Amino acid sequence: MPSLRQYFPILEWGRTYDRSALSNDLIAAVIVTIMLIPQSLAYALLAGLPPEAGIYASIAPIILYAIFGTSRALAVGPVAVVSLLTASAVGQVAEQGTAGYAVAALTLAFLSGGFLVLMGVLRLGFLANFLSHPVIAGFITASGILIATSQLKHILGVSAHGHTLPEMLGSIFAHLGEVNWITLLIGVTATAFLFWVRKNLKPSLRKLGVPPLLADILTKAGPVAAVVATTVAVWALGLADRGVKIVGEVPQSLPPLTLPGFAPDLLSALLIPAILISIIGFVESVSVAQTLAAKKRQRIDPDQELIGLGAANLGAAFTGGYPVTGGFARSVVNFDAGAETPAAGAFTAIGLAIAAVALTPLVHFLPNATLAATIIVAVLSLVDLSILKKTWGYSRADFTAVAATILLTLGLGVEIGVASGVAISVLLHLYKTSRPHVAEVGLVPDTQHFRNIHRHKVETDPTLVTLRVDESLYFVNARFLEDLIQKRVTIGCAVQNVILMFSAVNEVDYSALESLEAINQRLKDMGVGLHLSEVKGPVMDRLKRSHFLEELNGQVFLSQYDAWRTLTAPQAVEKAAAQPAP
Known part of the structure; x- marks a missing residue:
């Protein structure tokens, strides 16, 4: 049973x-x-699909996540970024509004679900760590800008297109002469109302003495109020006949049983986008789930989350939906509303199923401008340009990664943006680890502790150089250590021993082993001893499998202090004048 509970939380x-x-x-x-x-x-509108697809994608996926997921507050369904990615990917293989477009969306959900389940079974959740937080923040910010811009055509009532910011803006400006002023009035009014509801309605209701729970419900019902008001206005005034684009006929039914496409050309065209959507969706979902779980001292299993999200996407593929993931806004609402278990999601699915059967006729006259306003208000909260200022002040490398991700996403599209984000994250990691922090250390007076000679007043010995290596050694950074030691020991002729302090080294791969052998041989030819100190057990076990320790031109010391005491010439010890760095 323990293994069964592991896969069925x-x-x-x-x-x-x-x-x-x-x-x-x-x-x-x-x-x-x-x-x-x-x-x-x-x-669904953002994804380029019929509106009912959004409802369908919020029913079966939620139930499946409740069975397989580990988060008790995560609310799964369509989200803005994944909807944008879906539109971008599916738009490359089919024309919007066609049956092929809907089949491609189902196929994208199927591939995404299969990939997520495979990663979960193989316990590969750690791969998401290769996406750095600054890169994710940059991608989401750029996506928020793209999404908001893409909805301006619905606010203006014009026919525009494009997948990048320059294309969208150029197309919108080219069609400004076609603006439908009634649509513009509806869109601007709905947007202003939703912004006011988000920021001011709840405080206003609390001042009037409305209980907190009721005030919260009324605030969350703000978009519903906008939908009802604009739908009634369009119906009562006959605005659809005056050029206001509406949702139109929506099937009054439960999610249908559907099949994704299995044509080889379609599968190959959507495979890479499906992988990118899976990774982005998983990272967003897990970050939200972990944050909410920590507030109640609960835990989630990232690998099981992969299976839960994969099952949700497979459910969407066979019930008329499209790719889904855990949404930040609705998950926070779910948590704040008091959800204690994933059953809250199942009950939500039941409510949406009732809406799909009973309420869909009521949205026939719902203007697209109102839905666009809903999207704009939701996604602008994702835009955080302050990340540029924060990373500029903290790390220029992280700033470069954020700025590049934002510019590439805005300028070349979301698929290239997210792919570039992954590449930048990996390259940033390789760059940072290719130049490991190596500090020359000395003894803190009257202690057995060793610190950086450039930051502290320490005792040093001109015949002895101790280098504390602060990263694991592998093929990317091994040569850096070779060059650093070569440069240090040729500065003067007084050095007789070099100690590599390995207290922070967790692994030495074969390339690094060869570099250590090269360092040992060079120092031996120069008449300089090479010693190791504070080598961790697993690293020592690995070194013992080679001939390195047998050929070592020196000793291995249990502690750095033992090495210092053994190798230091007492009469040569001097007080370093180095001051702590500012």
């Missing part, structure tokens, strides 16, 4: 499910359902 939390948890989950489900109805319709 529902068996774990389901055993202790009680009436109190049921009550809290139901309340959370009501709030999230109210929020999700307009959001699902809007994100």
Whole structure:
């Protein structure tokens, strides 16, 4: 049973499910359902799909995640960034509005789900760590700008296109003469109203004495109010006949059983985009899930999260949806509303199923401008240009990565942007580790501690050089250590011994072993001894499998102080005048 509970977390939390948890989950489900109805319709529009696809993508995936996922607050469904990525990927293989476009979206969800499940079974969740946080922040910021810009055509009521910021802006300016002023009025009014609701409605209701829970529900129902008001206005005033684009006919049914496409050309065209969507979705989802879990001293299993998200995407592929992941906004709402278990998501799915059957006729006259306003207000909260200032002050390398990701995403599109983000993250890691921090250290007076000679007043010996290596040694940085030692021992002729302090070295790969052998031979030819100190057990075990220790032109010391005491000429010890660095 332990292994079964590992793959079916529902068996774990389901055993202790009680009436109190049921009550809290139901309340959370009501709030999230109210929020999700307009959001699902809007994100389907963003993905270039019929509005019902957003509802369908929020039913079966949520239930499957409740069975396989480990987060008790994560709310799975369509999100802005993944919807944008879907539109970009599917738009390359099919024309929007065609049956082929919908099949391609299903196929994208199928490939994404399969890839996520495979990663989960192989326990490869750690691969997501190769995406640095600054790069993710830059990509999400750029995506937020692209998404908001892409919705301006619906606010203006014009036909524009493009996948990059220059293309979108150029197309919008080219069609400014076609602006539908009634659509513009609806879009601007809805956007202003939603911004006001987000920032001011809840404080205003609390001042009027409205209970916190009711104030929260009314605030989350803000988009619903905008949907109702603009839909009624369009219907009552006959605005659809005056050029206002509306949602139109929406099927009144539960999610249908669908099949993704299995044509080799389609699968090969969507494979790379599916992998990128999977990685981005997983990183976003896990970061949200871990943050919320920590607040209740709970834990999530990243590898099982891969399986949960994979199952959700497979469910979307076979029920008329498109790729999904855990959304930040709705997950926070779910958490704040008191959700205690993934059952809250299942109840949300039931609420959305009821809406799909009973409420879809009511959105026939819903203007696209209102859905666009919903998207714009939601995604602008993702835009955080302050990350540029923060990284500039902290790390120029991280700033370069953020700036490059933002510019590439805006200028060349989201697929190239996210692929570049992955590449930049890996290259940034390789760059940083290719130049490991190596400090020359000396003895802190009257102690057994050793510190950097350029930061502290320490005792040194001109015949002895101790270099503390602060990173593991592998093929990327091994040559750097060779060059550093070569440069240091040729500065003067007084050096007789070199100690490599390995207290921070967790691994030495074969390339680094060859570099150590080369260093040993060069120092031996120069009449200089090479010694090691504070070598960790696993590293020592690996070195013992080679001939390096047998050929070492020196000793291996248990502690750096032992090495200092053994190799230092007492009469040569001097006080270093180095001051701590500012």
